[in-house]
Amino acid sequence: MKLLSKNILWGLAFLTVGVAWIFGLFIDLTGDAGLYAVISRQMVVSGDWLNLQINDELYDQKPHLLFWLAALGIELFGNLNFAFKLFPFLFALSSLWFVYQLGRLLFSQEAGLTAALIVGTSQMFFLYLLDIHTDTILQAGITLALWQLIAYLEKGKTGHFIWGFIGIGLAMLAKGPVGAVLPFFTVLIYLIVKKDFRQLFHPKWILGIMIVLVVISPTLWHLFQSFGWEGIRFYFITNNFGRVTGEYAGSSNDPFFYLYNMLWAFLPWTLIVLAALWFEIKSWFTSAKIHPARAAILGSVLILLFVYSISKGKAPHYFLIMVAPLAVVTAGHLPEFKNMALKRGRSFLCLQGLVLTVIFLVFIAVVFFLSEKLTWMPVFLLALLFVLSWVFTQKEQDSWKRLLFFSIIVTGVFNIFMNAEFIPGLFRYQGARQALEVFEENRKPGDKLYNFALVEYELFFMADETVEDIKVPQRLYKLLESDETWVYTNQIKLNDITRNMEYKIDTVYVIRQRGMNQLTRQFLNPGTREKSLTANYLIKAK
Structure with missing residues (x-):
């Protein structure tokens, strides 16, 4: 038993x-x-x-x-x-x-x-x-x-x-x-x-x-x-x-x-x-x-x-x-x-315990200082961590096996929180995801989305319908003659379009975004995150 x-x-x-x-x-x-x-x-x-x-x-x-x-x-x-x-x-x-x-x-x-x-x-x-x-x-x-x-x-x-x-x-x-x-x-x-x-x-x-x-x-x-x-x-x-x-x-x-x-x-x-x-x-x-x-x-x-x-x-x-x-x-x-774990000197086990403590403290820091809001998940995971660790300690006297168990449970719980809550929360700020949500919410039958001068490949993958990547301005100007055209672009290209007054713009949606390959302390900190965002634009032709 x-x-x-x-x-x-x-x-x-x-x-x-x-x-x-x-x-x-x-x-x-x-x-x-x-x-x-x-x-x-x-x-x-x-x-x-x-x-x-x-x-x-x-x-x-x-x-x-x-x-x-x-x-x-x-x-x-x-x-x-x-x-x-x-x-x-x-x-x-x-x-x-x-x-x-x-x-x-x-x-x-x-x-x-x-x-x-x-x-x-x-x-x-x-x-x-x-x-x-x-x-x-x-x-x-x-x-x-x-x-x-x-x-x-x-x-x-x-x-x-x-x-x-x-x-x-x-x-x-x-x-x-x-x-x-x-x-x-x-x-x-x-x-x-x-x-x-x-x-x-x-x-x-x-x-x-x-x-x-x-x-x-x-x-x-x-x-x-x-x-x-x-x-x-x-x-x-x-x-x-x-x-x-x-x-x-x-x-x-x-x-x-x-x-x-x-x-x-x-x-x-x-x-x-x-x-x-x-x-x-x-x-x-x-x-x-x-x-x-x-x-x-x-x-x-x-x-x-x-x-x-x-x-x-x-x-x-x-x-x-x-x-x-x-x-x-x-x-x-x-x-x-195993021989090190059996010796009276527990220095190695203490050092490994210190590593696990650091991971645990990082977990706590992410939960309380880097998360935008507290949810039930970290509380549940912390409770699971403590309960399983305490029960296993009561049943297992082998210090090497306890070390392995604590290492697995700490890293497993930490990564559940990261993959289920923290990282998806950061990915909400990717521009392509936001642009597609705006487009799908406001589009009319026949409307089509295009990309111009942005390298956000996720847009081409996540869109339900094929998104064309516009490579030359002449193609863009031709498309803007149709009120079924939506264009996702950057600040410089938006300025070029708006300066050309013969093309009428119905709506310009500001996409406050940050790529996940550009993580900074300012972005990771919820208190300063907004300052770290840059703007892309989703344009609806008129």
């Missing part, structure tokens, strides 16, 4: 995590996710699932996998946030199974479960399940490749070899050649540590490359048909090395960007991960025998982290592909953590 009650408590803790994930599926899109959603919707509308386009212009920036997954949801459920995110979300969740299997293969079932737990409840994983990027699915393909390739190196079975390169292909079909970097260096370092130099130059790797080329062939075909050899060059070279050098994108010179992003990315497990990395690197110099797979995984991450750190093009979501490999390395040091 006692075991059953503890299992129920664990189930409730994991339920909070799942509920937080699900709430994230319904949050509006912004930035890159909005762009990807438009391409996916237009793929469904056109029926062309091979040639990627955005507003009648060919698109070359990202490969097909994310768009296919998202378009499948849109085809089934329509142009809804949930529909766009559903299949990328499920694909991303598959990485938890791959992580579990890799940890189980190398260490133990408990290590596999711990690795999957760290990944699935890390703050970065929560974030990019609600804000879908190509990295959301890229990390799943890479994790599949790592699991299968290491299984092949350990067991020598052909099936693992094939699935390993299929994983690389899927990763490259998600974001390009970056999907091959971690698997390549993992295999290379593994064979060097094992001193198995014969395999390094075995012709079987050519077969692996051929498997990858088959998987990514739809993208290569689209790029060649649409852009010629320059499209192929862009995929393999420009879009990757150009970001490192800054020639194509990026201007950051901060070499520590990913190191301090790592501190929040792994919350609430940051301290545990950092300790594991210390144990692992220390073992390279103190142990008689280096664990080849663990050294290969961490070594490949360190190489990629170095390349990312010197790169001019930087973004937090680039770090997502390192979360799973580092979680596996961390889980490999599970015995050390």
Whole structure:
């Protein structure tokens, strides 16, 4: 009975995590996710699932996998946030199974479960399940490749070899050649540590490359048909090395960007991960025998982290592909953590408790200082947190298990509040959502909405009817001759229109807005939020 009650408590803790994930599926899109959603919707509308386009212009920036997954949801459920995110979300969740299997293969079932737990409840994983990027699915393909390739190196079975390169292909079909970097260096370092130099130059790797080329062939075909050899060059070279050098994108010179992003990315497990990395690197110099797979995984991450750190093009979501490999390395040091928890000195447990306390205080601060109004939800969640924590403490004496439970329940409750209430509240200020609400409320039969000089891709995705993006002023002036025309635009273009007196304007709606990629302290503070907003305009022709 006692075991059953503890299992129920664990189930409730994991339920909070799942509920937080699900709430994230319904949050509006912004930035890159909005762009990807438009391409996916237009793929469904056109029926062309091979040639990627955005507003009648060919698109070359990202490969097909994310768009296919998202378009499948849109085809089934329509142009809804949930529909766009559903299949990328499920694909991303598959990485938890791959992580579990890799940890189980190398260490133990408990290590596999711990690795999957760290990944699935890390703050970065929560974030990019609600804000879908190509990295959301890229990390799943890479994790599949790592699991299968290491299984092949350990067991020598052909099936693992094939699935390993299929994983690389899927990763490259998600974001390009970056999907091959971690698997390549993992295999290379593994064979060097094992001193198995014969395999390094075995012709079987050519077969692996051929498997990858088959998987990514739809993208290569689209790029060649649409852009010629320059499209192929862009995929393999420009879009990757150009970001490192800054020639194509990026201007950051901060070499520590990913190191301090790592501190929040792994919350609430940051301290545990950092300790594991210390144990692992220390073992390279103190142990008689280096664990080849663990050294290969961490070594490949360190190489990629170095390349990312010197790169001019930087973004937090680039770090997502390192979360799973580092979680596996961390889980490999599970015995050390258990021994630390059993010692009289409780300093490590106290430090982890401090991390959880900080997360809890952030939760309180968001509720009472950054929320526009208090609701029943945070009160209920806080009560749930306290009750489950107290009951579990009474039933579980193992300090390590208590630590895991408290970490899961705190981060689960925190992210339920963020995904169900706080973040959706901020997204209300996006201009596209407000403009569509005004248009739908005031439109008459035959009215049509247009976009002019604004880059808010969510507008094209969320609108029930197709919204045309006006590219030249002559097209705009022609449309303004009809009283069925609505135009969403900015202050500069509004001034140009109103100066031209031959076009009569019926109504100008002011859209006070803020993009979610432009968060500031002033915007986050409800007391100063209004001052942080800028104006776009929705024009009704007369």
